[in-house]
Amino acid sequence: MESLNLKFCLNFSELLSYPNDRIKLISADFNRQLQESDPEAAAPLAGFINFLELQNLAQIEEIFTSTFDLQALSDPYVGFQLCGESQARTMFLMKLQELYAKQDFSCGTELPDHLSVMLRFIGSIDDPQGNTEIIVDALLPALEKIIAGIETQDHPYRQLLHALQIYLTNRVGNELP
Numbered sequence: 001m002e003s004l005n006l007k008f009c010l011n012f013s014e015l016l017s018y019p020n021d022r023i024k025l026i027s028a029d030f031n032r033q034l035q036e037s038d039p040e041a042a043a044p045l046a047g048f049i050n051f052l053e054l055q056n057l058a059q060i061e062e063i064f065t066s067t068f069d070l071q072a073l074s075d076p077y078v079g080f081q082l083c084g085e086s087q088a089r090t091m092f093l094m095k096l097q098e099l100y101a102k103q104d105f106s107c108g109t110e111l112p113d114h115l116s117v118m119l120r121f122i123g124s125i126d127d128p129q130g131n132t133e134i135i136v137d138a139l140l141p142a143l144e145k146i147i148a149g150i151e152t153q154d155h156p157y158r159q160l161l162h163a164l165q166i167y168l169t170n171r172v173g174n175e176l177p
Helices: 006-013 025-036 039-054 056-070 078-081 087-102 117-124 128-149 156-175
Strands: none
Touching: 006 025, 006 117, 006 156, 025 039, 039 156, 056 078, 056 156, 078 087, 078 128, 087 117, 117 128, 128 156
16 A cells, blocks of 8 residues: 555645636646556546536636535535534534644634645645544545535546545555444
């Protein structure tokens, strides 16, 4: 099993952030790298790449917003997916903020449990054991719910999330319960 590629986590983070004019370039470069490293994860990513090639930035932004901001089932907040709006999520957010502060990591203007922020964190910190815990205990269970919340099988963001799920699972497979 290959170790976690921190740059790949940063690429997934970028692709799951609000789209900008660099998304097509980042995704094309990342797709080539992922095909070499993890062809299984690259397969669903290809559908996302095809979607990007056929859309302009405004269309990509619209689909991103309708997928992640207007659909509670595909909400990209890991704590919400795991705990709902509860005291447990508040505790989860506090623990993430503590963890981020220890590593001098800033989540910017986004909440600490946003999927892209958590991916950026694990892509910025070389802590194999800590990253594995975050992936196994938080990211993979939340990804399962987010993916299930996107009903259309060939939805481009579902394909991107599925590529991420495969990539992370392939890195921590022996750590899964």
